[in-house]
Amino acid sequence: xxxxxSYVPGIYVSPTSAPVTTxxxxxxxxxxxxxxxxxxxIRWTIYVGFIALAAGISHxxxxxxxxxxxxxxxxxxFLRSYYQGLTAHGVANAIIFTFAFSNGFLPLMLSxxxxxxxxxxxxxxxxxxxxxxxxxxxxxxxxxxxxxxxxSYAPLQAHWTYYVGLVLVVLSTWAAALNMFLVLRSWxxxxxxxxxxxxxxxxxxxxxxxxxxxxxxxxxxxxxxIPWTVGLEPLTDPLLDRTLFWxxxxxxxxxxxxxxxxxxxxxxxxxxxxxxISDSLTRMVFILFLLLSIPTGMHHxxxxxxxxxxxxxxxxxxxxxxxxxxxxxxxxxxxxLEIGGxxxxxxxxxxxxRALPWGDPSFTAQVLAMLTFVLGGITGLINASxxxxxxxxxxxxxxxxxxxxxxxxxxxxxxxxxxxxxxYLTGRALxxxxxxxxxxxxxxxxxxxxxxxxxxxxxxxxPRRTFIAQAAYSxxxxxxxxxxxxxxxxxxxxxxxxFLLVIVxxxxxxxxxxxxxxxPISETLTAPALTGWEPNLDRIGLWVLAAVVLILIAYGPFxxxxxxxxFTSPGFRIF
Ligand code: HAS
Ligand code: CU
Numbered sequence: 128x129x130x131x132x133s134y135v136p137g138i139y140v141s142p143t144s145a146p147v148t149t150x151x152x153x154x155x156x157x158x159x160x161x162x163x164x165x166x167x168x169i170r171w172t173i174y175v176g177f178i179a180l181a182a183g184i185s186h187x188x189x190x191x192x193x194x195x196x197x198x199x200x201x202x203x204x205f206l207r208s209y210y211q212g213l214t215a216h217g218v219a220n221a222i223i224f225t226f227a228f229s230n231g232f233l234p235l236m237l238s239x240x241x242x243x244x245x246x247x248x249x250x251x252x253x254x255x256x257x258x259x260x261x262x263x264x265x266x267x268x269x270x271x272x273x274x275x276x277x278x279s280y281a282p283l284q285a286h287w288t289y290y291v292g293l294v295l296v297v298l299s300t301w302a303a304a305l306n307m308f309l310v311l312r313s314w315x316x317x318x319x320x321x322x323x324x325x326x327x328x329x330x331x332x333x334x335x336x337x338x339x340x341x342x343x344x345x346x347x348x349x350x351x352x353i354p355w356t357v358g359l360e361p362l363t364d365p366l367l368d369r370t371l372f373w374x375x376x377x378x379x380x381x382x383x384x385x386x387x388x389x390x391x392x393x394x395x396x397x398x399x400x401x402x403x404i405s406d407s408l409t410r411m412v413f414i415l416f417l418l419l420s421i422p423t424g425m426h427h428x429x430x431x432x433x434x435x436x437x438x439x440x441x442x443x444x445x446x447x448x449x450x451x452x453x454x455x456x457x458x459x460x461x462x463x464l465e466i467g468g469x470x471x472x473x474x475x476x477x478x479x480x481r482a483l484p485w486g487d488p489s490f491t492a493q494v495l496a497m498l499t500f501v502l503g504g505i506t507g508l509i510n511a512s513x514x515x516x517x518x519x520x521x522x523x524x525x526x527x528x529x530x531x532x533x534x535x536x537x538x539x540x541x542x543x544x545x546x547x548x549x550x551y552l553t554g555r556a557l558x559x560x561x562x563x564x565x566x567x568x569x570x571x572x573x574x575x576x577x578x579x580x581x582x583x584x585x586x587x588x589x590p591r592r593t594f595i596a597q598a599a600y601s602x603x604x605x606x607x608x609x610x611x612x613x614x615x616x617x618x619x620x621x622x623x624x625x626f627l628l629v630i631v632x633x634x635x636x637x638x639x640x641x642x643x644x645x646x647p648i649s650e651t652l653t654a655p656a657l658t659g660w661e662p663n664l665d666r667i668g669l670w671v672l673a674a675v676v677l678i679l680i681a682y683g684p685f686x687x688x689x690x691x692x693x694f695t696s697p698g699f700r701i702f
Pocket of ligand 1 (some may be wrong): 509
């Protein structure tokens with residue numbers, strides 16, 4: 128039986144008023160309290176992400192407006208080119224905001240899932256690396272030494288501080304992963320034969336996948352880009368660099384997504400008053416991400432010369448494989464929500480939807496995130512289709528797709544999680560539930576409008592990564608989509624400004640004593656099995672081995688036939 132505090136919209140109350148009766152638990156609920164010292168460093172880690180978000184969205188607004196032929200770039204201090212702003216936007220929002228959140232959130236979830244403290248020294252190490260990396264990156268970008276966009280494509284060349292800064296950020300994620308590994312290992316020693324609590328399991332697997340996935344980009348930066356930019360090696364191999372980038376770069380999108388999935392699977396059912404339907408299915412979903420996230424990067428390179436078509440086709444097929452765990456997630460979460468809606472008195476085919484806790488900003492933001500992800504996922508499938516990709520590659524369709532994935536499924540989930548997490552970490556209640564709700568709705572409407580503009584213009588051939596406001600060419604059919612994009616982007620900007628306002632006010636002026644005192648951990652309908660095949664799901668080492676084998680099959684032939692590197696290109700700094 129659960130003895131932990133239970134979740135009701137926006138606030139935690141005593142266990143007696145739990146919205147569902149408990150049959151089994153997926154965690155050791157012994158009322159474990161995460162120490163104040165750990166909460167402090169986790170809080171600061173996540174704040175780094177919020178600062179990055181604030182910096183990035185102002186550039187986001189500028190880009191969205193540029194599609195509507197409104198140029199506000201001259202009003203930005205430090206800004207010398209569109210590409211400088213686009214780099215700042217991508218790095219701050221897609222890389223720093225997301226990983227700062229994960230570096231705090233995932234270890235916290237593992238610690239709470241296992242009821243065990245984290246290593247504080249590693250938490251601080253991770254924080255220091257994140258901050259140090261950011262200082263270097265901010266220096267490089269604000270001084271216009273790194274207008275290479277967040278994909279760091281060679282032969283565009285950045286100052287060494289940019290690459291080293293990103294390396295430090297990756298190291299900060301490794302420190303977080305190591306922390307989780309050590310805590311889990313000691314837990315397993317003390318609990319031989321026990322199943323890993325689900326929340327800890329999925330949190331850990333998220334960063335195991337990311338650790339494996341980050342090795343190619345580490346190779347690219349340390350082995351090629353940094354020696355090249357400091358002059359140790361005058362030339363570089365752009366195709367090899369791109370391939371190493373996408374080797375990591377597709378999996379990185381799941382490193383952003385999986386922390387959101389951790390919340391959708393392990394927390395949202397409880398926030399909705401429901402239960403998770405299957406422990407084993409959840410574990411299998413995360414294993415599939417571990418297996419298939421990485422050997423799929425070439426779907427970003429369908430149009431690149433120099434990669435055999437057979438390799439692209441193989442990775443294209445695997446990309447369709449990585450679609451399935453998300454489909455399973457859609458059905459699984461929908462079922463958990465339905466259980467919650469019915470437990471709250473919802474009746475009929477769809478009446479349970481109305482009964483969900485829509486007044487809770489944390490819940491609402493995340494369900495809106497899920498809804499945008501339906502379209503994000505469908506557009507992903509179109510991207511992955513070898514022939515259809517020809518039509519949309521390098522058009523604004525692609526940012527249309529990824530703002531419905533990382534820009535909403537992930538970002539809006541972080542918003543929703545923050546609405547209980549920041550109160551939990553700071554000991555201050557959420558400042559304004561009304562504004563928090565408004566922020567999520569405005570952002571969600573904004574993303575649908577924005578994506579409609581980007582997607583339709585992409586189909587009309589509008590190029591991505593182009594300063595349309597000053598382009599010497601245009602097409603009449605781009606005008607309407609451009610205006611829609613500008614309106615949507617403005618709404619998104621307003622939504623996130625409201626979010627940041629609510630968070631800042633919560634930190635400085637939230638009421639003490641009314642904050643949540645525990646993580647809203649869900650229960651599953653059935654307990655994890657101790658016999659049969661299911662315990663094999665916890666043999667993480669074995670699954671890592673299987674992932675490595677798949678990666679070797681998907682990437683081995685390319686490297687075997689391509690290497691040694693073809694050093695051909697000097698660096699260019701053209702913006
Ligand atoms: Fe992607 C390009 C394929 C998912 C991010 N993607 C990008 C880029 C980014 C990105 C940033 O195959 C651009 C990179 C660049 O700068 O060039 N993507 C996919 C596929 C998926 C996918 C097949 N992408 C993501 C996610 C991202 C992300 C997730 C970030 C977090 N993507 C591609 C391809 C390209 C690409 C090509 C290259 C395009 C090109 O040519 O350049 C799949 O993983 C998607 C699976 C998703 C689903 C949706 C499941 C829905 C769920 C919600 C359920 C809703 C509920 C609500 C329960 C199957 C789980 C119920 C509510 C009630 C009220 C009841
Ligand atoms: Cu991808």
